[in-house]
Amino acid sequence: MDWDKLRIFHAVADAGSLTHAGDKLHLSQSAVSRQVRALEESLNATLFHRHARGLILTEQGELLFDATMAMMKRLDAAAARIRDSEEEVFGELRVTTTFGFGTLWLAPRLPKLYETYPDMKIDLMLEERVLDLPMREADVAIRMKEPSQADLIRKRLMTIGMRLYASKAYVDENGRPAEMEDMSNHRLICQNPTAAQVSAGARLVQELMTHNPRSLLTVNNYFGVLQSVLNNLGIGVLPDYVTEDFPDLVQILPDTDFAEVPVFLAYPEELRHSKRVTAFRDFVQDEIIGYRKRQKEHQSR
Numbered sequence: 651m652d653w654d655k656l657r658i659f660h661a662v663a664d665a666g667s668l669t670h671a672g673d674k675l676h677l678s679q680s681a682v683s684r685q686v687r688a689l690e691e692s693l694n695a696t697l698f699h700r701h702a703r704g705l706i707l708t709e710q711g712e713l714l715f716d717a718t719m720a721m722m723k724r725l726d727a728a729a730a731r732i733r734d735s736e737e738e739v740f741g742e743l744r745v746t747t748t749f750g751f752g753t754l755w756l757a758p759r760l761p762k763l764y765e766t767y768p769d770m771k772i773d774l775m776l777e778e779r780v781l782d783l784p785m786r787e788a789d790v791a792i793r794m795k796e797p798s799q800a801d802l803i804r805k806r807l808m809t810i811g812m813r814l815y816a817s818k819a820y821v822d823e824n825g826r827p828a829e830m831e832d833m834s835n836h837r838l839i840c841q842n843p844t845a846a847q848v849s850a851g852a853r854l855v856q857e858l859m860t861h862n863p864r865s866l867l868t869v870n871n872y873f874g875v876l877q878s879v880l881n882n883l884g885i886g887v888l889p890d891y892v893t894e895d896f897p898d899l900v901q902i903l904p905d906t907d908f909a910e911v912p913v914f915l916a917y918p919e920e921l922r923h924s925k926r927v928t929a930f931r932d933f934v935q936d937e938i939i940g941y942r943k944r945q946k947e948h949q950s951r
Contacts, residue, residue, distance in 0.1 A: 655689040658682055659697065660718040663711065666704045723786035727920055740769035743926045747792040750872030751913075752776040755891050756792070756934075763933045770926060783918050790917045790930055797916045804916040805931070808938050811890040812851045812909045814858075814902035820882040821900050827885070830861050830903065837884030838863035842870050850909030854887055894944060 661671040662682060672682045690697050697711035707715055747756060752774055760772060781787035784801050791797065797804055816826075827833055840855045865884065869875050872888060876896070879886035885902050889911070893899055915934060921927045 655685050656718055658685040659689055663715045739767045739925045739929045742771040744773040744788045745790045746775040746781045746788040749776045753873045759937050792915050794911045796914050801919045802916045804914050807913045807915050810911040812854050813890045814885050815888050815899040816885045817882050818898055818900055833861040833863050837865035839867045839875050839878045839884045839886035842868040850911045854909050
């Protein structure tokens with residue numbers, strides 16, 4: 651198939667309009683229309699339903715659009731690798747991770763990355779859904795579970811502990827549980843059981859619920875749990891990395907054996923030599939080495 655015709659088809663399908671596609675491609679509407687008709691003739695298929703309000707893909711058109719979308723993402727990846735020079739790190743890097751880790755651990759540390767690489771552009775995508783890295787929905791992922799997708803380079807970064815925390819003011823006013831059964835005298839703050847979350851956190855919440863907390867506050871992400879704890883509302887289930895940036899938190903039942911969560915960094919094999927990916931990977935690893943060192947120093951006091 652003619653690449654120019656495929657490129658024009660993709661622009662029309664993406665824009666839903668011959669006019670808008672023409673504006674993007676700097677072609678007249680009639681030129682765009684001719685190329686689409688020629689492509690339809692070569693395939694002996696109708697690719698668009700034509701309506702007064704725009705164009706809608708047919709079933710055959712959707713199949714072709716899926717193919718051209720994959721091609722465009724591959725081309726974007728190739729272009730990104732070409733733009734990475736031998737000496738400079740610049741351009742966009744799309745990073746995906748969970749809402750909790752992204753807001754509470756990663757984002758506060760990004761100023762250090764920008765100090766070193768001021769020309770980088772980070773597109774931070776925070777969601778629990780696992781994005782498809784081989785299909786280039788993102789360039790790099792930090793996840794609380796080892797990725798199962800093929801053709802990925804993956805590295806285990808650290809282990810997170812799911813713990814119980816309260817504010818000092820809450821403990822001063824309401825006391826500190828000495829054992830799990832004492833949770834019946836306190837308000838439990840945790841992620842909503844129906845919200846997407848790490849399985850270790852969900853199991854801990856299930857165990858805590860068997861001790862009949864006096865009251866319950868559920869939130870759909872750890873940022874909300876943390877804010878509730880900081881405002882003295884109760885005892886919250888949180889990942890232990892929050893303690894570094896919020897040292898006034900008091901750990902509840904510190905001797906209890908709570909769940910551990912592995913943290914992995916992953917990126918597509920084709921980005922192995924990307925300067926931006928390398929810079930981000932090294933930055934995260936350095937930050938985690940520093941974090942672990944500070945953790946050990948704190949535990950030894």
